[in-house]
Amino acid sequence: MQKWRFINSGNNGGPENMATDEALLQSFDLDSSQPVLRFYGWSPPALSLGCFQNVDDILDLQCCRAAGVPVVRRITGGGIIFHADELTYSMVCAPHQIPATKSIKDSFRVLTGFLFQFYSNLGLNAAYALDSGANGEKFGERTPFCFAGKETFDILINGRKIGGNAQRRMKQVIFQHGSIPLIGRLEDAIQFLRLRPSGLEKRVTCLSDEGIAPDSEFLKARLKDAFRRNLNAVLVDDPLTCAEQELAARLKNEKYLNENWNMHGEGG
Helix, strand or coil, rough: CCCEEEEEEEEEEHHHHHHHHHHHHHHHHCCCCCEEEEEEEEEEEEEEHHHHHHHHHHHHHHHHHHHCCCCEEECCCCCEEEEEEEEEEEEEECHHHCCCCHHHHHHHHCHHHHHHHHHHHHCCEEEEEEHHHCCCCCCCCCCCCCHHCCCCCCECCCEEEECCEEEECCCCCCEEEEECCCCCCCHHHHHCECCCCCCHHHCCCHHHHHHCCCCCHHHHHHHHHHHHHHHEEEECCCCCHHHHHHHHHHHHHHHHHHHHHHHHCCCC
């Protein structure tokens, strides 16, 4: 059984959340660090851009400012996400600390397996998009809004996409994070987009729409249990070290509160 550090960060602002994720990634030593699983939430709500997105093409920034919704840029790709009532996870690990995989895409399947088990344990009809059986379904199509597109290992509940997950490698270290929406905030999200996709309410879902009460503490416990079982892991409570806290604070101030990074992807 593999020991993992478990960090429960609670609810924080967007810049702090993204800075903490990156600090854990930068601090990870491929040979000596234990793998890390972190849970966190977002307060106040925020929008996160994919690493390579052009904000001017996607967001109505005047609307964002008027609503007081901050915009941050992730270190992972994909489309924009509105983070509000959700449970978010991140993990950092070395390839040898997880079951053997044949490719990066295969590692993504392995590292989303605990989510698949989590949803199934809640009694939900979960399936990967690849296995959903939709004839002619297009995967990997680039969309500005994360939940408007589907990847092969996106998780569907009764045919509708729930949450989003993304992975990045840095010096062979695996970083992955993802969202589990507790309450549907689709209408809140699309008001900030320049081009507002239609019909999304039939293509996405959240736990409350599937009849699961949005009890975050109960769901965290179930998510931890699914992670333990799926990856044969032992989770050990282990808060951020002083060095990780200092690096996160520096990244927050110098990068994730910096408009050059958040708006233009510069200085990262």
